[in-house]
Amino acid sequence: MILRSSDIDKLDKYYRINLINQLSGVKGANLIGSVSGTGLSNVAIFNSVIHIGANPASVGFVLRPLTVARHTYSNIMETGFYTINQVSSSFIDKAHHTSGKYAEGISEFTEVGLQEEYLGDFKAPYVGESKIRMGVSFVEKHEIALNGTVLMVGKIEELVIEDGLIESTGHLDLDAANAMGVAGLDTYYGVKKRVRKGYVSLG
């Protein structure tokens, strides 16, 4: 089957969303926690969290166009901080439900029943159920001219990881964390390590 750009443009809207959103494969399922300047918390699921760099430790995610209210975005702009919390299989339903459009003034933490946890003096809420968590400070944003989506880049200020999940080499045991992957906006996958390869040295 070959679909050219002009064919893709003509596809039914939801068929196109399902197809195009899954092309990049299975990505990590993460919850981003944030809080407004007035103290109203927010948590929402994202499939676009990406590694930016290890030095300084940094991470990115892609936000949909800012044509409607986006609480994760406005909270980050107001406070400068957010958390990224990996989704495990035990709370996948609650995590998925954070994607609903809840009214202004409603915290998804209470609405879906996820534990809102403040650790030390970090200014954004963590998801209590999550085993692999990052506290992040906002660094920069880049609007994608093509469609108005925004790449948000942050610096990892702290890591909060359940005991036993970091191996002696620094690798994470994602199997033991029951980490979930997601393709597109609705299809969740379990992750299973197959093999770890050595560094490829050509000299």
Ligand SMILES: Cc1cc2nc3c(=O)[nH]c(=O)nc-3n(C[C@H](O)[C@H](O)[C@H](O)COP(=O)(O)O)c2cc1C
């Ligand atoms: C599996 C899944 C992945 C999602 N990934 C993203 C994403 O990467 N970027 C985004 O802007 N919205 C994404 N969404 C939609 C947000 O979760 C949704 O818009 C949410 O309401 C945003 O909440 P907020 O307005 O409180 O920030 C995703 C939804 C689902 C179900």
